[in-house]
Amino acid sequence: MWAVSVLAFVIIQLPPGDYITTYIAQMSGSGSFVSAQEAEALRQQYGLDQPLYVQYLRWMAMILQGNFGMALEYSRPVAEVIGDRLWLTMVVSVAAIVFTWLVALPIGIYSAVRQYSLGDYIATFVGFIGLAVPSFMLALILMYLGFTLFNANIGGLFSDELAEAPWGLAKLWDLTKHLPLPALILGLAGTAQLIRIMRANLLDELGKPYVVTARARGLPESRVILKYPVRVALNPFASTIGYLLPYVVSGSIIVSLVLSLPTVGPLLLKALIAQDMFLAGTIVLLLGVMTVIGTFLSDLLLLWIDPRIRFEGKQ
Amino acid sequence: MGGLGVGSSVRLLDVKGLRKFFPIRKGFLKREVGQVRAVDDVSFHVEKGETLSLVGESGCGKTTTARCILRAITPTSGQTLFRGQDGSVVDVASLPKSQLRPLRRQMQMIFQDPFSSLNPRRTLFDIVAEPLVANEVGTRQERVDRVAELLRLVGLRPEYMRRYPHAFSGGQRQRIGIARALALNPSLIVADEPVSALDVSVQAQILNLMLRLQAQLDLTYLFVAHDLSVVKHVSDRVAVMYVGKIVEMAETQRLFTAPRHPYTEALLSAVPKPDPRLRAHRIVLEGEVADAANPPSGCYFHPRCRYAVDACRQETPRLEEIEPGHFVSCHRARELTLRGVGQ
């Protein structure tokens, strides 16, 4: 966690110059002139003149108090700028993960049980495509198809008329309608990967004696498969949640840009280019924290579903 | 430790107070929470030209002992005095790693698993010649000749030299392993369960080969095994291990016919005899082998021993020579009459 915060800070500090430089450039671009004194005053105001470690400590101290600083470009508190977008990022990511699981699990099981069947080959091939097509490209292609075939703009999370509307049932329903497509685009690569993991895990497990034993006890085949090897194969599967979350979240940045989804992605890109350090730093930090949480969750899940880990050391 | 009473014999290997403890690490910080006493104060010696077998059930420390002697792993404490071919005696256990190399030529190992012990990517020649190459022995042609000679010695055709191990059966692979072990004319061969992974009919072939080579090349074997029938076929003397300690050691015949330790008795009785007319009443031990990380008090065997008395629960017995050449670690060794197996 600590390492993540340092790294986030380092990353946002890496760009040469700071926001003020950009600001000055913008100002001169629009014809006004910012004097050196003014720039210095601005730097002082935001503490940008301090040595790096002081800046870092001040930043951390602020965050610990729940203050994420000001988004310089927007002249609004970071928390406010990020607010809704973060929430929507989560919604989109979770939707993508749910999609991934719903699709990957059954297909993975089918592929393993009917190894080398036509369905297995199709699943494997689709999986490969899913892996090979970068999500932003998939988004582009789908957008294009949507536009030419249905003459519909499939981007965004809300219909135009509801985008600025306050939250309500209608807007929620609107969101639900718009959600499947980004979820599909974001989830496809992960789905492909999970199908392969599930298939490989399950194939390993299918030959184990306990499966034969279960069969020898007279269990129906569906129960033999679903109760035993699938259950065991789920364990390594669960540990993938940890990296699935950050994977999806970071994937959402590019996809959001293409589909113009109101998530933190485009915001981060703009902030990075404008060197808005509080905003970018907060976003990177939050993403890092999400990763850590994801890893932690998958560890917990693993602990819950795998008694071997639960009882380790208790003997 | 007393001598064996056989005056003219030469001690090739003398192991004194060998110990190997493995730390048990647990949790996030890998803290050491205990120790597995895999080998706990083991002393024995091997004479030149003989076969000493270490027998015991899984986890008794016999393999660890063998690997400590070869310095494949470094023992926690103790001495393993080895008499080199030039007559000098060195302590292998305390030798710095850099000085082990000349010694390695004199002690070699035969492995249990004929599959994982041969590198699948190298030819028979590469495998068998490896010790020669590593020790810079001979020219290339001399190595080829030597490998051919070795292959013939173990009953393989020299023409197979260019093949890879996957073309061979388990028994043939074990022969390759033996050829590799013999490449540098070692005096001591440590054989770790050399036949337990093989089929019955092949076991006999390998055992015969080992006996023949011993006579032919004046080899000394330290034979590690769990199968008492196999042990009886190859050894001069047998040491029985239980939870990291030697509980009994004697000449093979004496140990099998007149064991003095209750564990040896139970072990012998538990071996299924391939003769339906001998379905004797077996001694079935209760319970499980003690945990080497948390052994019981006193004699480690007492919870399963049907002769146990109070002393066994409190005092740890020492390995004593109760008759010439017969060492037993049991408080009641002198008073009990135990059942062995007949001829």
Added chain:
Amino acid sequence: MWWRFRKHRVAMVSTVVVFLFYLVVICADFLAYSTPLASEAQRSLLPPQPIHWFDGGRLRPHVYGLAGRRDPVTFKRVYTPDPEKKILVRFFARGFEYHLFGLIPTNRHFIGVEGAPAEETLFVLGTDEQGRDVWSRLMYGTQTSLTIGLVGVALSLILGVLLGGISGLYGGVMDTIIQRVIEILRSIPTIPLWMGLAAALPNEWTTMQIYFAITLIISLVGWTELARVVRGRFLSLREEDFVMAAELAGCGQMRIIFTHLVPSFLSHIIAATTLAIPAMIISETSLSFLGLGLRPPAISWGVLLQQAQNVQALAISPWLLIPSIPVIIVILAFNFMGDGLRDAADPYGH
């Protein structure tokens, strides 16, 4: 390993595809017929001109000339092919000067039109907004994108094998430190990490500098996977009996590493490397697509696709999406090839 790989038909086909793509990389200048930067506002967003192979029953490849006029309603230029105006396409035609393989100066190109006026020229895949020829740019983009993958993987490989090897071989404190570093690097979402690093590149850097900086950045994450593979193989191989046998035979540490350990996991490394290349290509493409990677005037697939970023542009000129086809094909081919290699590398696999 080779014969097992050959049994894998898809992987073999993929290998051929990959090979062909790298042939394009080597011969990009030859295959292109106009300099990638030649722009002409007059010819912006021309649609692709399909090559007609036969003319009156004879093999006479030609394209139709395009007649442009401005739509009175939308004020956009609309081009219609004019079947009457046949522009002959020649093989090994003369064009701009270049050095073949960087050595042989020549001006011959695979195809081209010779000596035609400016408006009668060839745009097999159309042009972009600035009127640059998409086909020629695609050739150069292929060159950049595919070499960036290779260079990136080479860097990752060096880092990964070195650090993974140290980690697996020596263990102890070094292992712990390297493992922690890997964990931290992996726990950071990659795209923000790249974005942060890429945004840090100074604007005034030259194309070459940025090229290498981007390769460095994308290999920064790539090496962790390779290091893990190397370390894992080292650890599992160290447990094999044949390694102990070699040690007992008196082999030195170096001999054990190079005659026993390395050959045993070399195939795994090759497979892992093959699988890492497509990831690198995707990374570069994504970053450039975002405008954080290579920047014009450099040309890569990502840069090319950047023009296809908005739907309106796409709807009018869908050929801008064409560069995504080679991306998908190459990545698929690499994946199949890597998969085949991985299957073939595992001596104990079914």
Added chain:
Amino acid sequence: MVDPVTDSRAAPILSVRDLKTHFFQDEGTVRAVDGASFDVPRRKTLGIVGESGCGKSVTARSILRIVERPGRIVGGSILLRRDAGNGRAGEVDLAGLDPAGYEMRQIRGGDIGLIFQEPMTSFSPVHTVGNQIIETIQLHQNVSVEAARLKATEMLHLVGIPKPERRLDEYAFQLSGGLRQRAMIAMALSCGPRILIADEPTTALDVTTQAQILDLLRHLQDREGMTIILITHNLGVVAEMCDEVVVMYLGRVVEQGPVDAIFHAPKHPYTQALLRSIPSIHATVRTELPTIAGSIPHPYNRPSGCPFHPRCPDFMPGTCDRSEPSLRPVEDGPGVSCFLYHPA
């Protein structure tokens, strides 16, 4: 087809006739079981012995119809004779049943129980021991969870597991090897099968634990009156446990007979050589063993004629390598598949 051992006792509980189970692989067909015939006498222990690759385990799996792809039964019959006690009296040919069908599933676990060599991996690592035993009981008997649990506890107690109520809720990896194998036996016997197939039940265990498990099996047989098919490569275990022995070599039964006859008057050259070549605890110290020449042929290139002929000391050229001998009775009892006893 001549019946091998059929003495005056009641009809054998299980008769395998000319069973052929082949594995169809890319590289060729492995004829793992190739015309095996034998009878399993009621309430006795039948030992099936042979070296690796002789098809003994595949035979066991064929009986239960759990041979995995690419293996398939391609011929022969497996007749199970159930008695009235189970309410489903009569003869049924297992080879003719649908392996995934209801009837076959009722037979598995219900009529025939199976225990394996690897007690560790024979239990699911993520389900408790009790979960799996109770599941089996409920599958075959129409009882409540509570009743099934009670029965499971009883079974664990029967096989000598201390504190059975507690062990029921533990996982297999929490038990020691010996206890695990006991739990495995309890699970296999939980629905009162008439036949127990034990596939190398003690191979993974130490000798002292092996003695415990063999003792337990004998005790349970006396008590429940069941039939045991004991598959092992260990001739010592066979001698100690079995009433009747089947010796297999390369997918065929080379000899069947009462244990005493097999060990003291073996007829087939393979049986004779095998018995001579095993290291014995009763042997004189440091003696060479008679060996069988050569090694077991690779499954892809089986010798023609009698599969043992290339290694046989009594090989008769022109006969043994031309045609395959069949299993026929010799003198008063044992069936032997060898041209020495019944010339072609």
